[in-house]
Amino acid sequence: MTDAELVVRTRGGDGEAFGMLVSRYYDACWRFAYHMLGERADAEDVVQESFLRAYLAIGRYDERDQFRGWLFRILTNQCRNYLTSRGRRTRRFVQDDAALDTAPAPPPGAPAGVEDVALLRALSQLDPLQREALLLKYAEGLEYTEMSAMTGAGESALKMRVKRGSERLRALLGRSFGDPE
Numbered sequence: 001m002t003d004a005e006l007v008v009r010t011r012g013g014d015g016e017a018f019g020m021l022v023s024r025y026y027d028a029c030w031r032f033a034y035h036m037l038g039e040r041a042d043a044e045d046v047v048q049e050s051f052l053r054a055y056l057a058i059g060r061y062d063e064r065d066q067f068r069g070w071l072f073r074i075l076t077n078q079c080r081n082y083l084t085s086r087g088r089r090t091r092r093f094v095q096d097d098a099a100l101d102t103a104p105a106p107p108p109g110a111p112a113g114v115e116d117v118a119l120l121r122a123l124s125q126l127d128p129l130q131r132e133a134l135l136l137k138y139a140e141g142l143e144y145t146e147m148s149a150m151t152g153a154g155e156s157a158l159k160m161r162v163k164r165g166s167e168r169l170r171a172l173l174g175r176s177f178g179d180p181e
Contacts, residue, residue, distance in 0.1 A: 001017075001020065003021065003024075003066070003067035003068070004063060004067070005017075006018070006020050006021050006067075007021070007058060007061055007063070007067060010055070010058050011058055011059060018055055018058070021054075021067065021071075022051055025068060025071055026047065026051075028068075028140065029047045029050060029051075029071070029072070029075050030043055030044070030047050031139065032072070032075060032076075032079075032135055032136075032139065032140065033046045033047050033050075033075065033078075033079055035120075035123060035131070035135050035139065036079040036083070036128070036131060036132060036135065037079060037082060037083070038120075038124055042082065045082075046075070046078045046079055046082050047075070049078055050071070050074045050075040050078045051071075053074050053078070054070075054071055054074050057074075065149070066146075069142075069146055069149055069150055072136075072140070072150050073149070073150040073151075076132065076136075076150055076151055079132070080128075080132075083128055118173060119169075119173065121172075122168075122169050122172035122173050123135075123169070125168070125172060126165050126168055126169070127165075129153075129161055130161045130162075130164055130165030130168065131165065132151065132161075133147065133151075133153075133158050133161035133162045133165060134161075134162055134165040134166065134169070136150065136151070137158075137162050144158050144159060
């Protein structure tokens with residue numbers, strides 16, 4: 001079934017249809033939240049809250065949008081709210097290198113490199129908006145138009161965030177981010 005069909009069934013009261021949407025997008029949402037927040041428990045909380053908000057707002061979903069983009073807009077806002085509520089915008093999201101070394105395994109289906117500790121450390125040193133833009137561009141493979149619709153930022157601002165974040169990662173990792181090794 002397509003996302004649109006599952007949304008229609010969910011609006012009709014079919015909880016199983018929404019469960020199928022959750023199954024379809026859970027891993028991608030968890031991966032994004034984990035990289036944004038740096039803690040498994042925080043990522044789980046934010047993803048669950050995002051799906052709850054999506055379920056409660058399904059009646060306001062506009063079929064002209066892709067469900068994935070709509071869901072990620074909710075998720076992105078939840079991550080931002082979480083970071084703000086914890087006062088993390090001005091410090092590294094993982095401050096203990098020993099904790100980072102023992103980071104939990106990524107969920108099944110996560111792409112290669114998710115467990116790359118050097119990459120996680122480097123991401124932790126980026127400004128949250130740069131980290132967000134890089135993750136949406138490279139980890140989720142989104143186009144700038146999609147990213148703009150999700151984040152509310154202009155395409156030129158997102159391009160600059162990706163550029164500056166890539167430069168910072170390159171300096172931290174000694175190689176180009178997003179380029180094959």
